[in-house]
Amino acid sequence: MIHKHLKYYTSHIKGDVPAGIVVFLVALPLCLGIALASGAPLFSGLIAGLVGGLVVAWLSGSQLSVSGPAAGLTVIVLNAIEKIGSFQGFLTALVIAGFMQLVLGYLRAGVIGAFFHSAVIKGMLAAIGLILIIKQLPHATGYDASFEGDESYMMETAGSSFFELTDSLRAITPGAVVISVVALLILIVWELSWFKKRKLFNLIPGPLIAVGWGVAYNLTAMKYAPEWAVSAKHLVTLPVLERPEALFDQFVFPDFSMLANPEIYMVAVTMAIIASLETLLSLEAVDKLDPLKRIAPTNRELKAQGVGNMISGMLGGLPITAVIVRSSANINAGGRTRIACFVHGVCLLISLLFFAHYLNYIPLACLAAILLQTGYKLAKPALFIKYYQQGFSQFLPFAVTVGAIIATDLLMGMAIGMAVGMYYVIKANYHAAITLTQDGSHYVLSLNKDVSFLNKALLRKFFLRIEENSTVVIDASKAQFIDHDILETIEDFLAAAPDDNIKVQVIDLYGKEKIKKHEAMVVINGRSKKPHSVA
Template identity: 65%
Template sequence: MNDNSFRYYLTHLREDVPAGIVVFLVALPLCLGIALASGAPLFSGLIAGMVGGLLVAWLSGSQLSVSGPAAGLTAIVVTALDKLGNFETFLLSVTVAGVFQLALGFLKAGIIGAYFPAAVIKGMLAAIGLILIMKQIPHAVGYDADFEGDETYLQADTHTTFSEIAYSLQAVSPGAVIVSVTAIVIMLLWDTALIKRTRLLGTLPGPLVAVAWGIAYHLLSQQFWPNLAIAPEHLVNLPLLAGPSELPSQFILPDFSRFLNPDVYVVAATLAIVASLETLLSLEAVDKLDPLKRVAPTNRELKAQGIANIVSGLLGGLPITAVIVRSAANVNAGGHSKMSCFIHGILLLFSVVFLARYLNLIPLASLAAILLLTGYKLAKPALFIEMYRKGFNQLAPFAITVVAILLTDLLKGMAIGMAVGLYFVIRTNFHRAISLTQHDKHYLLRLHKDVSFLNKAVLRGYLASIPPDSHVVIDGTRALFIDQDIRETITDFMLAATETNTTVELEGFHLTHDTSAIHSAH
């Protein structure tokens, strides 16, 4: 890092330090929840979070993306642990997956990220926003049946998130509701011009004040209002260490003796592909959210993720990806550079070693409030109105992506959205590649850009609509490429035109077929 970039990061510490604290507060329960849901040691989620913050922040080219354990990999981890038999062998797969990702980066596979349509990316963001809102409502009212960080709409027991919300409303914890509602009010108030103009209050991030409120309420309610106190199971549950000397004992080494087990490589390949896709999707989404519209280098990101997964696997951590929820929280908290991600990693390490006892006083309801507002900002009604106004070609891929992600998962939903987006791109090209204009008996058929066999049906339709006794100019001056099927269709039309007293002129291209029959007929 040169002096200029170092000065750049120091300049924006005022924005990045508060944002890093907010990302840390959001990431902490997510790391623990994802590890719990994966059937892995709780500390493995924290290790992945630390590596994502301390290492990926500087290896990545993104200024705002945040990496760590991802909920989207939970099902793969559960299956892999069952298939491989123990966590140590799974760690070997994570390490090998990192090597695969590093290779993908050098092979420039990150170019895939450039082919995600904007409407599909916006649909992904809106879907994640809706899932965040639906998933955090139960935590906000004190019903913690799902792990913190769950990102699936459909439940394993065939219930939906809506039914989960219905159950949660029958098991409301009054204390959790007081904490979450007040926290939301605090954060909304902190976004007003009145607070921002106040020098002391304006320097404090609203989410941090909301968390401080949650801790204060928890301590006061235990002493003065025990009936409204928050139960221990509704608090952050961080493993306690006696001190820094105990940290190395939490690391777990991979079982290198299983190096020849073919299942290790099958799991590694699966992790590498899915983690890389999730990373590229998240990176593209963060670029859309970035107020400065900076574009992160995708191949460098794959290399960074590969190195991070090698390190995470060697230390006993879960697989790592760029994560949109934490990244969105970073953007919404006002993060400006990669220092905010790095600070969140430092705080994760520091909290595990020194602050676990105090962080365990944080109610999950106050963290749920932060994620509820993050979800709202990702899925604002204004976004849906904007996509509606852009027309059906943009609205359809957007809406179908939202529904598909809700009904399946992130990758399957994005695949469906991409297929729909591709259909509309091809459909649009059908109509834009060829145009026909008319003036009396004179017709101008213009070929635009590339015209392939896919446009043959449109071309035939236009040619069939031209009546007898017409004069037709077929202009190919704007076409960079004219497929052989298109040339044959035009040749056939010229041959048939002699029977209908239609004259045809070609501009900007010539036919390679034998046209002597055409000339002799004329």
């Protein structure tokens, strides 16, 4: 068994290692930015990234999902630190939240993720793609008002993001534009079929070339044309450790003396619920993007995230969730197994210990180009056209989810999208559960599969359509479940049918055993028996 698993991982290692490096390059500024936006120490974001890559990658059942600090939780973290009164108190709440997630996993709460409408999941991906583009354009043009570039839309309203986008066009840094435009061209060229056929180009991922280009250009520009170089604030900013063991000095431990504070538990419950929902949504989305079409076990994922959050809280890290932006960057870069996520964690650790000084040369503009490409892949115009062609029952939940997430946040947007999706599901079942066909004065009313009280109004509507002096067959042979309200409505019709000289035949309404004895009941000329009296 071990040999089989080893062979599986080694067969994909050529794609996984470069993909892990790409995810690392994308994750690095995001870990720092999310920490900054959360009002937490910068190192807390990096610790969360390390735990997500080195621990959760192996505990998770997903081969492609990348875990780390999520921008969707920035407001909750910011408010929690303020309410509790200290970062160490917040860490206590995070440990408790992680334990709650672990319990949810054992209670098999992961099944919730399977109930999300497919169009809503695709809408979430498209919305995140559009938000990525909106959030990364300022970095790509050298306008740096927002440090984080992940799916950050709880911290800032959509309006402010659009204003930021408009302002970025007025405050263009020429050097950043050159870096991002050329980096985008490299990424586009790398996707061409001619390049994909060449083994050499397959070994080196486009995003790595884009980053290499950005560093080389900026170092050259600083030496020969300073006005075309990008300034330090447009570069990655990583804390530099004087010696490797100094990493341990950065750990902050929870303050368990604050367990008596009721705010701790309110924050813990909030984080556990939101982090779990975001993880399940991301997992569902990653499964849809997986080229190998694998399905990750959701309960195992909740357990993995719970353990990850407990460890992150114990070491001074931010909350961890499965994050769709880094996961999709992983898939786009060619990652196929958990090795890619683990490599990203190893790279984060090595960079912190030995190469922080050199990583600070990377311009944010070339990282923005990588995320712009990822955003475009998630929100391709072809996707919108595809859902439009499938009809409003698919397009409306998709489009509403996209709009709602951009206008509000991930969870609120998903809730709105799910409500619209649910409307169409109920509508479809509402009409499919009962059908009425007419041939002259002969009617057949069919009850199909499950008929609930929601179909009561439709059933009454059909009964009103039946004209006097008609013959009606009520066929329940295909129904697996019939609600009591539906039975009552049918009995009321049977009682009233003789008044309009309507003959009614009932098939398999009260079970096959009873129907064998009484295959049909005919109501003629004012004489009727209610079904419950037939035995």
